Amino acid sequence: MKLRFTLNGSAVELDAEPWESLFDVLRNRLGIKSVKTALCEGSCSACGACTVLLDGRPIYSVMTPAYRADGRSITTLEGLSRGGELHPLQSAFIEAGAVQCGFCTPGMILAAKAYLDGGGGPDEGGIREAIRGNLCRCTGYVKIIEAIRRAAEALGGGKP
Amino acid sequence: MTSVELVGREFSVIGSRVPKYDALEKVLGEARYLLDLEMPGMLHAKILRSSHPHARLLSIDASKAARMPGVVDVITARDVRLNNLGYLKDNPPLKWGKVRSVRDEIAAVAAVDPETASEALHAIDVKYEPLPPVTDPVAALEPGAPLVHEELGTNRVNLDFGLSYGDVEAAFQRADVVVEGTYRTQYVAHTPGDTMGALAWVDAQGILNVYTNTQAPFLYQRWLAESLGIPAHRVRVIQPHIGGAFGRNLDVYPHDVITAALAMRTRRPVKLLFTRSEELQNAPTKQPLIARVRQGATRDGRLVAREVDAILDAGAYVGWGVFDARVMQYTVTGLYSVPAVRFRTTVVYTNNPSTAAMRSAGNSQITFAVESNMDELAERLGMDPVEFRLLNANRPNTVTPQGARITTCAMPEAIREAARRIGWRGRHSAGPHRGIGFACYFHVGGGARIYRSDGCGAIVKVDDFGGVIVSVGGTEIGEGLDTSIQLIVAEALGVPRDRVRVQINGDASMRLWDVGTHASRGTFVCGNAALRAALDARRQILEGASKILGAPPEDLEVVDGFVRSRTDPSKGMEYDKVVRRMHFFSGAQGRIVVASSFYEPPSEEPDERWHGNVSATYGFGCQAALVEVDPETGRVKVLRIVSAHDAGRVINPNGFEGQVQGGVAMGIGLALLEELHLSEGRVVNGSFEDYRLPRVTDIPEIDVVSVGEPDPEGPYGAKGVAEGPVIPVGPAIANAVADALGVRIRDLPITPEKIWRALALNVQ
The missing domain is CATH 3.90.1170.50 (Aldehyde oxidase/xanthine dehydrogenase, a/b hammerhead)
Structure with a gap:
């Protein structure tokens, strides 16, 4: 079937099989390699490595059929920095020391972006809830929470 | 030159908060696994x-x-x-x-x-x-058990890590109180993202x-x-x-x-x-352990004897997990001051998974056993567990019975800080259903000579454009060795940090030998190699500059990339200009700046009695856990962890804290959540749905404390810290649960079911 969607602000048109996942289309056909996978083969357990944003909401791309993207907008990490300018979340992850091995980083940043774009603020409870669906084996999450808090403050989010 | 000469000097980058070297490509999604x-x-x-x-x-x-x-x-x-x-x-x-x-x-x-x-x-x-399979290591030793490797005629593996120092029997005779217990740790998966x-x-x-x-x-x-x-x-x-490895x-x-x-x-x-x-x-698993621990102390609380009998299930083939016993040896003989110690090991083939070292390589398992038993001993003595630990704590400039030469050691400070910050007021005083527990650790901090060489090579090149490229044999798996190396080289050369590019991973044939990233050795061993290469490159630049500027090399220094005379302010030149002059220009020497170094830490391979100073220095720490237990469900919630470490001088604070926080999180997994369940050697919970890794919601507030002083052998005084934080989490939580409920769980993980059963037994 023919799909048309927006990927990181650019129009994409391609043919996809009904059973193809969004993950496969993004990684294998469109070369979007920032999207990771824990290789769970369909038995999803919310590790969050394959998180992308579908119309701004975080979804697991491995568990999402590609056709769900039709007519909608997809954001991956490749779409965050514009013209060499880092997104405040990217800067905050760097400065707060929230990156170790980096495998979970793309999914974490996108989950955090959805949270902040949805009006989420710097309160720790909200941040924890936002990344509950993303596993990290290295950092103990503390500096990831701190990075999201800093980005929230930089963006002035969470204020009425 | 070692860090001692540098104490008191103002550092330009050492100890400052800098981004992890490869963080930018990782937040851009450009890192390739x-x-x-x-x-x-x-x-x-x-x-x-x-x-x-x-x-x-x-x-x-x-x-x-x-x-x-x-x-x-x-x-x-x-x-x-x-x-x-x-x-x-x-x-x-x-x-x-x-x-x-x-x-x-x-x-x-x-x-x-x-x-x-x-x-x-x-x-x-x-x-x-x-x-017929044999999947119980004890049953595997019984006569008539099915043989895994028939040609050997036994399931007992021909490896013996046993040792004994001091007159253990006499020491137990002298003890006023002896406490014995058997402790078990589980099968755990490393399972990083990659x-x-x-x-x-x-x-x-x-x-x-x-x-x-x-x-x-x-x-x-x-x-x-x-x-x-x-x-x-x-x-x-x-x-x-x-994308992470953790020993796998x-x-x-x-x-x-x-x-x-x-x-x-x-x-x-x-x-x-x-x-x-x-x-x-x-994938290979963490090494499970069955350990019978017996410790004796005098009435006034002095530890006099310790004996540990360990059973290690090797699975079907002997992997590195079995050699966790070599790390266990040093904790059995060296955690706290104990004059008489004995360790016996039985390594067994079964039809279970074979094992690998996992972050701390045996130390988290053995410390769970020893530190749980320490609390039981303190209770029997009627002593405060903090006082008991302080009394027996390791001290600087001492030698353990196995020959570990402890130089710098801030274990007493770590214990005091942990007690102070967690708000310790004595047993059973943390509030209803709440408890506080402590545990310490003793671990290698200056490499670990488990292989004939524990060295690492480094090359520092300063090119004609002022680019500094440092290549190290070490491996970056997320721990931040790249960043430590960048800081050390920038500091030693006196150039801005962003001029230093770190060649790590990639083609190993273009790097100098290294034994591998394990045993918390990267910053210490590879850092020392990079430090020496950088100091050599600096010497070359100063000698070149000496001829160009007409000042003796010892009068010259490099500050923020500028070579200048200490005595004559008119004499100075950018370092990259010096390097170009040395290479190309008149009066210069047709020389380029390149230096290599191979650092072999001053440690010893243990002898046939397993005696020897296996590391050039040692790391220490103490952790306090505050938990709340729901007596209805047996569910443990960790409310707060204080994690105090002697890692020498902290040269990369973001990296230090990240290692401690990540280690604590992994320790919480070991203590409360993670276990590979086996049925006839087959993992039955082989997905992330059923294997519970710690999520953000499992992580409490973590108070990270550095109590160390600069170590004379460490690069700028640093000691290794990557594994330490994972070690005492399990026993600190077990001790906290015992403080809260009066029941002790001796096998990990501490599940609600185990607590519920223990409470039910207590009531009966």
């Missing part, structure tokens, strides 16, 4: 493993699979000659005759895509004669190239070549970004050899990558 690597014409490999934990292999018929469209090669033990792997060379990469675990490799397929390879596995016909695998191809020169997420590229090169029966100089090891990737495994063999046979690139379920089912 094994998952991301592909080559033109690449084939995909899959391995057929045993259907039985223990069976005779009667026949293997792969002819149908070989004829399937898209299948390029199928191999069994009949088709390739591969040498056995492992320290005891007990593990054939492809099995014949019999299988000894459900992970045993029987055949492998290379096909055009992973789906075809998987389908082909189903077409391989294997006839088995099932044998799964196990390899991508191999043979190039036009006939060199076997392997992309691998190994933590020990130079040992990998050697062992892979040995198993394939080719010279190691025909093997090139290349490491991409590695310190060895060469059958799948590495199989992937390489398929690439050599097909002359095409071959990639093998475990799925998550393959990872949880087939």
Whole structure:
């Protein structure tokens, strides 16, 4: 079937099989390699490595059929920095020391972006809830929470 | 020059908060892991493993699979000659005759895509004669137990890590109180984001190239070549970004050899990558432990004797996990001051998974046993557990009975800080259903000489454009060695940090030898190598500048990239200009600036009695846990952790804190959540749905404290810290649960069910 969607602000048109996942289309056909996978083969357990944003909401791309993207907008990490300018979340992850091995980083940043774009603020409870669906084996999450808090403050989010 | 000479000096970058060296490419999504690597014409490999934990292999018929469209090669033990792997060379990469675990490799397929390879596995016909399995290490030692390796005539592995120092019997006689207990730790999966695998191809020169997420590229090169029966100089090891490893990737495994063999046979690139379920089912696990601990103390609280009997289940083949016993030795003999110590080990073959070292390599398991027992002993003595620990704490400039020479040691400070910050007011005073527990650790902090060389090489090059490139043999798996190296070289050379590029991972053949990233040794050992190379490069620049500026080298210094005279302010020049002059210009020397160094830490390989100073310095710490237990459900909630460490001088605060926080999180997994459940040697919870890794909601507030002073041997005074924080979490939580409820759980993980049962028993 023919799909048309927006990927990181650019129009994409391609043919996809009904059973193809969004993950496969993004990684294998469109070369979007920032999207990771824990290789769970369909038995999803919310590790969050394959998180992308579908119309701004975080979804697991491995568990999402590609056709769900039709007519909608997809954001991956490749779409965050514009013209060499880092997104405040990217800067905050760097400065707060929230990156170790980096495998979970793309999914974490996108989950955090959805949270902040949805009006989420710097309160720790909200941040924890936002990344509950993303596993990290290295950092103990503390500096990831701190990075999201800093980005929230930089963006002035969470204020009425 | 060591850090001692630098104490009191103002540092330009050491100790400052800087971004992790590769953080930028990681937040941009540009880091490439094994998952991301592909080559033109690449084939995909899959391995057929045993259907039985223990069976005779009667026949293997792969002819149908070989004829399937898209299948390029199928191999069994009949088709390739591969040498056995492992320290005891007990593990054939492809099995014949019999299988000894459900992970045993029987055949492998290379096909055009992973789906075809998987389908082909189903077409391989294997006839088995099932044998009774043995999956309990104690039962495996009983007469008449099924034999895993029949030719040995016993399931007892011929490895003995036992030792004894001092008159242990007499010391127990002298003790006023003796407490004994048996403690157990579970099967745990390393399971980082990156799964196990390899991508191999043979190039036009006939060199076997392997992309691998190994933590020990130079040992990998050697062992892979040995198993394939080719010279190691025909093997090139290349490491991409590695998405965590935690000890899992310190060895060469059958799948590495199989992937390489398929690439050599097909002359095409071959990639093998475990799925998550393959990872949880087939990757080596953390070493489980059964330990009987007996400790004696005098009435006034002095430890006088300690005895530990350990049973280590090796699984079907001896992996590095068994050698966790060598780390356990140092804790049995060296955690707290104990004059008489004895350690006995029994290593057993079973049909269970074979094991690997995992972050702390045995120390988290043995410290759970010893520190749980310490609390029980304190209680029997009627002593405050903090006072008891302080009284027996390790001290600077002491030698343990096993010969560990402790130089710097801030364990007493760590204990005091942990007690103060957690708000300790004595037993059973944390509030209703709440408890506080403590545990300390003693761990290597200056490398660990478990191999003949514990060294690392580094090269520092200062190019004509002022670029500083430092290459180290060490491996970056996320721990931040890249950043430590950058800080150390920038500081030593006196140049801005952003001028220093770190060559780490990538092509190992272009780097100098290193034993591998393990034992918290990276910053200490590789950092010392980089420091020495950088100081040599600095000396070369100062000598060159001396001729150009007409000032003696000892009068010159480099500050923020500017070479200047200390006494004559008119004499000075940018360092890159000096380097260009040295190379090209008149009066100069036709010289370029390059320095190499190989740092071998001043430690000893233990002798035949296991005696020796295995590390150039040691790390210490104390952790306090505040927990709340729901008496109805038995659920433990960790409310707060104070984690105080002597890591020498902290040279990279973000990295230090990240290691502590990450270690604590992993420790919470070990203490409360994680366990691979086995049924006849097969993992029955082999997915992330059923295997519970710590999530953000499991992580309490973590108070990270540094109590160390600069270590004289460490680069700028640093000691290793990567593993320490994981070690005392389990016992601190177990001790906190005991403080809250008055019941003690002696086997990990501490599940609600175990607590509920213990409480029910208590009521009866």
